[in-house]
Amino acid sequence: MSIAWYLAVSAIVFSLGAIGVMTRRNPLVVLLCLELMLNGANLALIAFSRMWGNGDGQILAIVVMTVAACEVCIGLGMIVAIYRRHLPIDVDELRELQG
Amino acid sequence: MIPLATAHLKGPHIDFAGLSPLIALLGGSVLVLIVGLLGSRWIRAQAVPSLSLGALGAALGLTIWQWNAQKSIVSGALRIDDLALVLNLVLIAGAACTVLLAWRSLAAREAAHGEFHALLLSSVAGMSLLAAAQNTVALFVGLELLSIPLYVLCATELKREHSLESGLKYLIVGSVGSATLLYGLAMIYGATGTTDFAGIASALSNGSLATDPLTLTGVALCVAGLCFKSSIAPFHQWTPDVYEGAPTPVTAFMAVTTKVAAFGVFLRFFDVALIDTQVSWGPALAVLATITILVGNVGALGQSSLKRMLAYSSVAQAGYMLAGVVVSTQLGVRATVFYLAAYLFMNMAAFAVIVARERQTDLGDSIGALAGLGRERPLLAWPMTISMLALAGIPATAGFMGKFYLIDAAVSGGYTWLGVAIVVGSMISLGYYLPVIAAMWMREAPAATSPNDASVLAPTPGPLPALAGGSSELDEDGGPLSGSQPEVLVVAVLAGAATIFFGVIPQPLFDLVHGAGSGLGLF
Numbered sequence: 001m002s003i004a005w006y007l008a009v010s011a012i013v014f015s016l017g018a019i020g021v022m023t024r025r026n027p028l029v030v031l032l033c034l035e036l037m038l039n040g041a042n043l044a045l046i047a048f049s050r051m052w053g054n055g056d057g058q059i060l061a062i063v064v065m066t067v068a069a070c071e072v073c074i075g076l077g078m079i080v081a082i083y084r085r086h087l088p089i090d091v092d093e094l095r096e097l098q099g
Numbered sequence: 100m101i102p103l104a105t106a107h108l109k110g111p112h113i114d115f116a117g118l119s120p121l122i123a124l125l126g127g128s129v130l131v132l133i134v135g136l137l138g139s140r141w142i143r144a145q146a147v148p149s150l151s152l153g154a155l156g157a158a159l160g161l162t163i164w165q166w167n168a169q170k171s172i173v174s175g176a177l178r179i180d181d182l183a184l185v186l187n188l189v190l191i192a193g194a195a196c197t198v199l200l201a202w203r204s205l206a207a208r209e210a211a212h213g214e215f216h217a218l219l220l221s222s223v224a225g226m227s228l229l230a231a232a233q234n235t236v237a238l239f240v241g242l243e244l245l246s247i248p249l250y251v252l253c254a255t256e257l258k259r260e261h262s263l264e265s266g267l268k269y270l271i272v273g274s275v276g277s278a279t280l281l282y283g284l285a286m287i288y289g290a291t292g293t294t295d296f297a298g299i300a301s302a303l304s305n306g307s308l309a310t311d312p313l314t315l316t317g318v319a320l321c322v323a324g325l326c327f328k329s330s331i332a333p334f335h336q337w338t339p340d341v342y343e344g345a346p347t348p349v350t351a352f353m354a355v356t357t358k359v360a361a362f363g364v365f366l367r368f369f370d371v372a373l374i375d376t377q378v379s380w381g382p383a384l385a386v387l388a389t390i391t392i393l394v395g396n397v398g399a400l401g402q403s404s405l406k407r408m409l410a411y412s413s414v415a416q417a418g419y420m421l422a423g424v425v426v427s428t429q430l431g432v433r434a435t436v437f438y439l440a441a442y443l444f445m446n447m448a449a450f451a452v453i454v455a456r457e458r459q460t461d462l463g464d465s466i467g468a469l470a471g472l473g474r475e476r477p478l479l480a481w482p483m484t485i486s487m488l489a490l491a492g493i494p495a496t497a498g499f500m501g502k503f504y505l506i507d508a509a510v511s512g513g514y515t516w517l518g519v520a521i522v523v524g525s526m527i528s529l530g531y532y533l534p535v536i537a538a539m540w541m542r543e544a545p546a547a548t549s550p551n552d553a554s555v556l557a558p559t560p561g562p563l564p565a566l567a568g569g570s571s572e573l574d575e576d577g578g579p580l581s582g583s584q585p586e587v588l589v590v591a592v593l594a595g596a597a598t599i600f601f602g603v604i605p606q607p608l609f610d611l612v613h614g615a616g617s618g619l620g621l622f
Contacts, residue, residue: 007289014282021275030271037278041285048289056294057285060236064281067243071274074250078267085260 006047014040027082031075038068117172117179119161120187121224127154128220135213143212148202151216155195155223162187169618175295176237178367181614182436183231186363188611189440190230190356194223196447196594197352199586200454206262206346210255218248219352226356230363233371235284235294238364242280242328245360246273249353253345265344272327272337280324286317287372296372303375310379318373318380322387325368329361331387331421332394335414339398342410347457347464350406351450354413359439362420366435370427370619377427385425385517391418392524399531405453406464408531409446412490415528416442419521422505426512429616434504436612437605441489441497444597448486451591452479455584462545466535471544478588480539482595487532489598492525496602 013036020033042061049057115122131151135143168179177183197219201207207215225244232238250273254266288294290313291302303309323334330338342350369380395415402408420442423435452472453464456479462468472480489498502525506518601608 010285014278017278018275021271027267027271034271034274034278037275038281041278041281044282044285045288048285048292051289052292054292056236056292057288060239060284060288060294063236063240067239067247067277070243070247071270071277074247075267075270075274078250078254078263078270081254081257082260082263082267085257085263 003047003051007044010040010043010047012040013037013043016040027075027079031072031079034075035068035072038064111174114170114172117165117168117170117177120158120165121227123154123158123161124220124224124227127151127157128217128224130154131220132213132217135211135217144203144208147212147216148198148207151198151220152195154220155191155198158223158227159188159191159195162191167614171233173237175297176234177228177231178233179231180618182363182366182432182616182618183227185436185611185615186230186359186439187227189359189436189443190223190226193352193356193359193443193447194219196443196451196590197348197356199590200351200451201346201348202586203458203584204346204348204454206252206255206349209257210252215252215255218252222248222252222352223356226360226363229360230367232364232367233296235288235296235299238368239277239281239284241360242277242364245357246277246328249273249349249357252349252352253341255349256346261344262346265341268337268344269341272341276324276327276334278324279320279327283317283320283322283324286313286320290314290317296368299372300374303373309375314376315379318376319383321368321373322380322384325361325365326387329358329365329417329421330414331417332391332414335391335394335417338414339402339407339410342413343404343406343464347406347450347454350409351447351454354409354450355443355446358413358417358420358442362417362424362435362439365421365424366432367619369424370432370621374427374621381425381427384421385514388418388421388425388517389520391415391421392520393418393527396524396527396531399528402531403466404464405449405466405469405535408466408535409449409453412528412531413446415524416490418524419502419505422509422514422517422521425517426508426514427621428508428512429619429621431508431512431616432619432621433609433612433616434501434508436615437504437608438501440608440612441501441598441601444594444601445486445489445496445498448482448591448594448598449490451587451594452483452486455479455587455591458584458587460545466538467545469535469539470542471539473540475544479591482591483539484536485595485598487535489602491528491532494602495599497598497600497605497608498602500602500605500608 017033017036021030024030042064045057045061131147134150135147162184171178222245225241229241229245232241250266250270253269254263256262290311291299293299308314326334392415395411395418399408399411420435420438423431456468457463460468489496492498492502506521509518
């Protein structure tokens with residue numbers, strides 16, 4: 001099977017994640033979408049790794065999975081902290097700090 | 100088949116000497132975390148910061164010990180050369196200032212000192228890793244090791260919702276940046292088949308790969324991802340919010356050291372791995388730099404919060420420094436590193452004064468907190484004045500030398516218009532730096548009777564209220580916060596003095612950054 005299919009899927013997953021981050025308002029869903037972005041990149045890395053026949057891409061993909069887990073931990077921790085302070089769990093309402 | 104008993108197990112060679120600064124930082128981080136669990140309040144509040152200063156000192160010593168080393172370690176993942184070592188020095192100095200600024204801070208106390216300092220040290224380790232990264236795996240790990248502790252550090256003042264908010268905001272924006280960068284790295288890996296910077300460079304140097312759409316998409320995504328991290332317009336919108344919301348010592352840390360690490364990786368990744376695509380990214384980055392200079396400087400005009408103003412100013416400074424990356428010459432690398440060092444002194448002086456005033460008045464980081472400082476506390480007013488003048492690029496300060504060097508690099512690299520943009524940006528910047536100086540030297544101190552009214556700065560008749568002690572004002576958070584704070588004063592005075600010193604006698608700093616340019620194999 002051509003590598004183009006894998007790349008197409010990875011690009012779709014990455015774009016879905018990016019769109020989700022920009023449009024969704026619940027921080028939990030935003031975190032999910034961030035995971036989608038990272039996993040889209042992972043898919044591309046693994047496909048390329050297969051194409052080149054070396055392990056470099058797979059190593060990076062494994063590292064990325066570890067890092068993604070850390071990021072989600074931190075993100076969930078902060079959401080819990082915000083929830084305990086009874087702040088609105090809504091990205092759009094967290095707008096007291098406006099650019 | 101070799102019988103197992105007679106086989107010699109040959110482990111890989113580990114160059115502990117090259118890794119030693121990183122080991123010192125990470126070891127210090129673990130140690131600080133453990134000591135932070137000890138019961139006594141005194142140990143937590145005094146021994147933990149001292150230990151983390153000790154770890155930074157050890158890393159500093161080991162970095163100097165490695166001076167003039169030119170080697171690749173961890174099978175080519177990290178490069179120990181002058182660029183990495185000079186950036187290490189700047190990072191460690193920035194972190195040491197942060198430890199001092201955070202010594203009595205609310206953030207460190209709420210995050211249980213040990214955790215605060217452990218996170219700080221691991222973030223510094225990530226930056227040091229990033230400055231030395233020589234393949235994309237190390238780059239990504241370094242970037243995340245830098246960012247993840249910083250997300251938490253931003254949110255350490257758990258009782259203040261702005262702090263939590265800024266942490267979450269930084270997490271989301273930062274992760275989008277990392278994911279974008281990662282996708283770009285995946286594309287470049289796909290085009291070249293290697294994660295090694297030198298391998299990428301040699302793959303791009305032959306054939307038509309440098310203009311391949313896959314490569315160029317990858318480069319564009321990498322630019323976007325790194326721009327998120329170094330707050331370059333149009334990816335800068337998070338900067339003012341996060342800088343304002345984060346605890347001030349953490350803001351100081353973020354403003355200085357994140358830039359150092361991000362520009363370290365900019366220099367190494369773009370000027371080593373992607374040098375053959377320079378015709379594509381050079382003009383694009385030059386345009387981004389110009390936009391950043393304009394957006395940052397115009398955005399800072401009229402800000403009443405000092406942290407917000409410095410956030411926009413840091414956006415503008417990132418634009419100046421990008422000019423040194425764009426030209427991809429040795430001179431450009433030197434100018435960028437020189438400016439990073441100058442930037443450390445200028446910003447630390449300003450943030451130290453903000454930290455001091457936040458504890459002495461309850462005007463927070465509003466510009467009104469500085470009113471009348473010149474007469475009342477000249478030791479705080481002078482560093483702030485010097486810092487503002489240096490950030491604006493007035494001669495006889497390190498900021499002037501840095502801008503001069505950058506403009507020199509831009510002009511000799513064929514980007515004269517970028518040099519003009521830097522000058523125009525500096526002129527605009529006077530519009531927001533000078534009001535700070537005016538507030539300190541020309542206004543009267545606000546009356547203590549109406550301390551909550553930040554907007555009213557009318558001169559008050561009669562004798563000046565004694566704000567000097569000021570310990571009663573922040574008592575609601577438990578325990579005296581202010582009173583004497585010699586360590587903050589030391590940071591402010593030293594950073595201010597260094598700004599002047601390297602503005603008048605820049606030669607030591609020139610010598611320091613000289614080697615940084617030659618290590619990358621540029622012209």
